[in-house]
Amino acid sequence: MITSIAWKNVWRNRTRSLTVITAVMVGVFASVFALAAINSSIVQRIDSAVNEELSHIQVNTKEFRSSSDIQNTIADPEGVAGTLRNTPGVTDVTGRIIVRGIASAPSGSSGVEITGIDIEKEKQMFTLSGKLIPGTGNYFGADTKLNSAFIGEKLARELQIIRYILTAESFKALGDNGVPSAVTDKLKPLEGRRFTTEKKLTEAYNSLLTPREIKKYGLSIREAAWSYREGSRVILSFLDVNGNQTGGAFRISGIYRTNNDLFESMSVFVPDKELRRLTGLEEGVYHRFIARLEDNDLTDMVTPVLREALPGLEVMNWKEIQVDLAMIADYINQIYAVFMALILAALSFGIVNTMLMAVLERTRELGMLSAVGMNRRRIFLMIMLESIFLSMVGGFAGMAVSGVAIAITNHSGINLVKYSEGMEAFGYTAHLYPTIGADFFIILTVLIVITGILSSVYPARKALQLNPVEALRGE
Amino acid sequence: MKVVEINEVEKTYHDTEVEVRAVNGVTLSFEKGDFAVIVGPSGSGKTTLLNLIGGLDQPTAGEIIVAGHRLSELKPSELIDFRMEHVGFVFQSYNLIPVLTAAENVGFIMSLQKWPKEKRMARTGELLEAVGLADRHNSRPSQLSGGQQQRVAVARALAPRPEFILADEPTANLDSKSAETLLDIMEKLNREEEMTFIFSTHDVRVMKRARRVITLEDGKVVSDERTNHTV
Numbered sequence: 014m015i016t017s018i019a020w021k022n023v024w025r026n027r028t029r030s031l032t033v034i035t036a037v038m039v040g041v042f043a044s045v046f047a048l049a050a051i052n053s054s055i056v057q058r059i060d061s062a063v064n065e066e067l068s069h070i071q072v073n074t075k076e077f078r079s080s081s082d083i084q085n086t087i088a089d090p091e092g093v094a095g096t097l098r099n100t101p102g103v104t105d106v107t108g109r110i111i112v113r114g115i116a117s118a119p120s121g122s123s124g125v126e127i128t129g130i131d132i133e134k135e136k137q138m139f140t141l142s143g144k145l146i147p148g149t150g151n152y153f154g155a156d157t158k159l160n161s162a163f164i165g166e167k168l169a170r171e172l173q174i175i176r177y178i179l180t181a182e183s184f185k186a187l188g189d190n191g192v193p194s195a196v197t198d199k200l201k202p203l204e205g206r207r208f209t210t211e212k213k214l215t216e217a218y219n220s221l222l223t224p225r226e227i228k229k230y231g232l233s234i235r236e237a238a239w240s241y242r243e244g245s246r247v248i249l250s251f252l253d254v255n256g257n258q259t260g261g262a263f264r265i266s267g268i269y270r271t272n273n274d275l276f277e278s279m280s281v282f283v284p285d286k287e288l289r290r291l292t293g294l295e296e297g298v299y300h301r302f303i304a305r306l307e308d309n310d311l312t313d314m315v316t317p318v319l320r321e322a323l324p325g326l327e328v329m330n331w332k333e334i335q336v337d338l339a340m341i342a343d344y345i346n347q348i349y350a351v352f353m354a355l356i357l358a359a360l361s362f363g364i365v366n367t368m369l370m371a372v373l374e375r376t377r378e379l380g381m382l383s384a385v386g387m388n389r390r391r392i393f394l395m396i397m398l399e400s401i402f403l404s405m406v407g408g409f410a411g412m413a414v415s416g417v418a419i420a421i422t423n424h425s426g427i428n429l430v431k432y433s434e435g436m437e438a439f440g441y442t443a444h445l446y447p448t449i450g451a452d453f454f455i456i457l458t459v460l461i462v463i464t465g466i467l468s469s470v471y472p473a474r475k476a477l478q479l480n481p482v483e484a485l486r487g488e
Numbered sequence: 489m490k491v492v493e494i495n496e497v498e499k500t501y502h503d504t505e506v507e508v509r510a511v512n513g514v515t516l517s518f519e520k521g522d523f524a525v526i527v528g529p530s531g532s533g534k535t536t537l538l539n540l541i542g543g544l545d546q547p548t549a550g551e552i553i554v555a556g557h558r559l560s561e562l563k564p565s566e567l568i569d570f571r572m573e574h575v576g577f578v579f580q581s582y583n584l585i586p587v588l589t590a591a592e593n594v595g596f597i598m599s600l601q602k603w604p605k606e607k608r609m610a611r612t613g614e615l616l617e618a619v620g621l622a623d624r625h626n627s628r629p630s631q632l633s634g635g636q637q638q639r640v641a642v643a644r645a646l647a648p649r650p651e652f653i654l655a656d657e658p659t660a661n662l663d664s665k666s667a668e669t670l671l672d673i674m675e676k677l678n679r680e681e682e683m684t685f686i687f688s689t690h691d692v693r694v695m696k697r698a699r700r701v702i703t704l705e706d707g708k709v710v711s712d713e714r715t716n717h718t719v
Contacts, residue, residue, distance in 0.1 A: 014592075014599040021587035382582040384544055385644075386572020386632055388565060482544050485579065 015391055019398035022371070023406070024363065033367045036406025037360050037461075038414065043357045043375050045415035045457070048349050049447035050427060056448055057272065059309075059342055064140045066276050067331040069312050071089060072097065072361055073301040075327045081113045081126075084253055086298045087326065097304045102311040107134040108299030110285055114251030116164070118172035120209065124166065125281045127249055129288030138305050141269055141282075149241050150267030156480050159287040162247055162267035165277025169268045170210065172243045177208040177238040185285050188235045196222065200234065221445060231448065249281065254293040261291055332417060349449075350456050359462040360404075364464070369474035379476050382483025387479050396473035401465030408461035412454060417448045491652050491684050492518040494516075497526065499536050499707075510536040511547070511709035518686060519651065523678050525687040525694055527584060528704035534688035535656055536576030537704065540655045541686065542565045542575045555651045572600055578655035584629040586642070588634075591593040591625040594643045601648055601651035617645035619673050627709055635666025639673060651682035659691045671697050 023030050038326035063069060072093060077085040087093055090108060097106045110129040112341030115122050132153045136142050141163075142152040152163055169175040179200060187197050197220045208214035218234055219227055263283060271277055289296065306315055312330045320328045341348070372379070382392060427445040499511040510533045518524060526534045538550060538661055539545040541647050543559050552559045555574050562570055571577075584593045591612050616717045617620050619639035621632075629637050638658060655674075659667040675697060677683050687694055701710040 014596065018585065025587060318556065373492060377581075380583065381577075381579065382576055382585075384542070384571060386568055386600055389567045391600070403699065482539050485544075485583070
């Protein structure tokens with residue numbers, strides 16, 4: 014009966030209740046959706062870190078990470094590989110040889126980390142091959158020669174292998190993408206001109222278009238002008254096992270695009286056979302072993318097992334390599350809960366205000382309830398339930414709306430390409446696909462109930478302070 | 489059988505700098521089946537006396553014994569339970585719970601007392617029929633006239649079979665016809681259920697029906713007369 018009365022009391026003053034319910038709904042929706050958007054970025058970043066860059070566990074000599082000396086190879090590679098393969102939870106293992114060097118092209122050079130890889134094995138273990146920009150190669154396809162390299166878009170830009178040219182085809186593509194002829198006509202003076210950087214192209218068309226046209230069509234123009242010089246080569250120079258300068262010309266077998274500018278600019282992949290030939294490293298010698306696990310959740314469990322099994326080597330998992338990301342991954346729900354608690358704390362003031370008004374305008378009724386025998390515990394419970402119902406209706410509505418919004422945008426994505434430069438510099442994607450775990454909604458429900466309870470304390474105490482005789486006489 | 493015993497009861501208020509003695513040395517008792525009214529001018533202490541009898545307020549001096557309970561010995565929480573178990577209240581302005589239907593209002597105190605649902609519904613039906621509202625089970629108070637609301641309030645007070653009913657100016661807000669109907673019902677319930685009714689009133693119509701008229705002036709009982717009115 015108390016529950017029923019409390020529920021009905023919520024709807025006594027519909028306008029007032031709906032106002033506070035709407036406030037809670039909007040607050041919950043906005044917060045949950047914002048968190049889901051942030052979360053998507055983090056989830057994608059973790060996914061990239063594990064599946065494109067680091068894998069779950071890396072094993073190398075204790076000195077290798079700091080010195081990167083070519084001589085720092087693993088002493089018993091077969092034994093280490095065997096230990097890794099036989100460890101429960103490990104699904105795949107591959108070895109890499111890694112040298113530091115310089116990548117050069119006619120227009121520039123850049124310091125890089127050159128990784129010699131077992132192409133077939135890496136294809137199985139990593140998704141980096143899926144990040145190939147169409148039209149730039151085939152990621153060491155069947156007809157690929159040994160002296161081929163797979164490089165990042167950022168490095169390709171630095172080496173000016175990628176440049177920007179508005180060709181006749183570019184103008185056609187712009188027309189097909191709905192850019193009006195009035196705009197393309199203004200761009201005609203740029204036809205055929207080569208821009209070595211995106212910035213230079215942007216400066217050029219900025220001088221020809223209005224701010225509105227730049228905002229609306231800038232991205233389309235940059236995409237249409239993006240040009241890859243087919244058959245480009247890059248010179249990779251590094252030291253061999255004897256400390257002598259060596260290197261070779263490598264044909265680009267593909268350019269990959271990730272969300273991590275640093276990784277894109279630093280990481281060059283080449284077939285390990287070619288790197289062995291050039292460096293003089295023997296077959297079967299490796300600088301690092303990479304292990305993949307059945308499940309990311311096994312990372313913390315498998316790492317100490319391997320550390321014990323491989324005492325002379327450095328065993329690090331992705332969380333230890335990317336400490337900042339690991340901290341976010343491990344405490345993400347706690348961070349979200351604190352954020353939501355702050356939002357709900359702000360919303361609770363609205364609930365307290367509404368409940369206080371509801372109590373003060375029902376003085377005589379509360380006096381009557383006390384007079385006919387409703388004890389203090391029941392009156393407190395009734396007020397508390399009203400407050401909980403108010404918060405929960407608003408909270409559930411907010412969760413439902415955010416659930417729908419997340420489902421839609423998770424499918425379609427949110428394009429923050431305008432801010433991509435800043436986000437990708439830190440390894441985060443500019444295309445968000447909002448997502449949030451079901452466990453977060455459980456935490457949120459608990460927080461909403463707590464908000465309802467805490468918001469009821471002051472109004473309920475006010476109700477309990479009423480003297481039935483005075484309350485009955487009061488109105 | 490005595491339902492209520494009041495011995496030398498006083499109630500003094502210190503609302504302002506002036507001390508107000510609302511009830512001043514009242515000694516009274518009520519028998520089971522009484523149909524009594526307490527009359528007197530405004531400020532004579534009628535409502536205060538009713539509040540003291542009902543355990544809504546505690547006397548400054550003297551003692552009140554209801555159904556064997558010395559009210560002055562009860563803690564505030566025990567007084568609430570005492571009111572729920574032993575006293576039925578009918579208020580001047582009905583004081584129904586606006587979000588509940590007539591039937592739910594009647595069943596409210598029984599549900600606080602945790603009556604089984606079937607028993608509660610049977611009693612509710614019986615009482616709504618007794619007060620002439622058998623067809624208004626599902627009406628909210630806002631859908632009922634003042635007289636009908638007061639009849640629901642009487643049914644609510646009567647539902648858990650209290651020792652007695654305290655009715656503070658129950659007809660004050662009713663027109664003549666509604667007041668007469670209400671009094672007919674209360675007389676009938678007094679007769680059929682042997683329910684003790686104690687009213688405070690200014691209303692001559694109530695006084696005419698009473699079998700006992702207690703007159704208060706300045707907090708003192710100035711007369712306590714049995715009338716020859718028979719139900």
